[in-house]
Amino acid sequence: MTTKRIIPCLDIAEGRTVKGVNFKELRDAGDPVELAKYYSDSGADELVFLDISASQEKRKTLRSLVKQVAKAINIPFTVGGGISAVEDVKALLDSGADKVSINSSAVRNPELINELSSTFGRQCITVAIDAKQKLNQWEVYLMGGNKAAGLELFDWAREVEKRGAGEILFTSMDHDGTKIGFANEALARLSSQVNIPIIASGGAGNISHFLDAFTLGKADAALAASVFHFKEIEIADLKRAMKERGIAVRL
């Protein structure tokens, strides 16, 4: 069987990593390419680059960044942020990205998922879903969490699968940034309701949170940012712990 994947996420704005990272191994911790190389060498299974630039104008550097990353690393990576058309995806894949992640644009125009999937193959289309729980209901949000989409998480997840998504990247906004662990119950429910891989995001604080996401949450992959960027967790330690727990892992 395929192993459970560990995925560091790098937030990018105007071609630079955003969250402060404190790596003495790196000459320039703001350089996404150096950071990507570092994670790839440390045993990360994949990388996600999320462009959070304020405008399309400022996002223009993304394509050349993707080229530099593809030149430097030999593991797969996903690029997300501001993608709303077939041409955006073509430009990123042609530059060397392996997959793209779409979020708000899929909510606004669900047909985009079908279009991207039939043009490029479902394997390179990840749909990211941000949701928070309200009175036993998981509500989907867009615009980076500012606006309710009027969709229920599990309905939306089934719909994106049907429309051709290859993977779902699920972020619990209730857990994101809290370091209390992933939303395992919702993750497990997602996994039972759709038959495409689920990437867990939001809430990683320690190694056992990851183990829980894989066992209780039945996630196929887990994504995190700050615990890796601030070296609170070393990927090698995390993977050793996964192995000890009997979780399939690439070591």
Next chain:
Amino acid sequence: MAGAGKKEVLILDYGTGNIQSLSYAFSRRGYTTVLSNNFDQIQAAERIIFPGVGAAKMAMQKLKENGLDLIIPGLTQPVLGICLGMQLMCRSSEEGDTTGLGIFDVDVRKFNCGVKVPCVGWNQLTEVKTSLFEGVHKQDYVYLIHSYYAPACEETIALTCYGTPYSAGLRKKNFFGVQFHPEKSGPVGEQILDNFLKLPTNDITS
């Protein structure tokens, strides 16, 4: 053969994007890549990569539009099909009921054994043989992303398992195919690309 010693790999161009990572992987090994659908150039190339992403039916159609379906089976230099490229070298694919090039004597099927589809991620090779896998060991990990697979057959040179055991690698004479992405499979993948670059450019057709 023309162009000997050029340190160049030809990537078949039939309009199925995303070959950038492959060409970067070869440039890290000191090789240049040329993307081409020109018959003369293809015939003269020392080594050929047959890439492929997307859907089988559309890809096969594009091969035919370029006339590549007619010349690929007759090539005599080392050819490496990757992912969908490997699948198109098989007899047929269940994906869109596509007739393949028939180089490998096996029919590609859809995963249908209670596993998530697409299969995405790193998996272990459970069997490896031939010079393409020299220095690669059983239980080494490779990166795969696909919904259809070639079952184990006589031409299988590497196996992996996802619900069912299947071919991670195939070989017939000078034709090699891998289901995984060597350009995305870390050091193991690079070893396999190096092995491909070391294959003799003639005399492996017997």
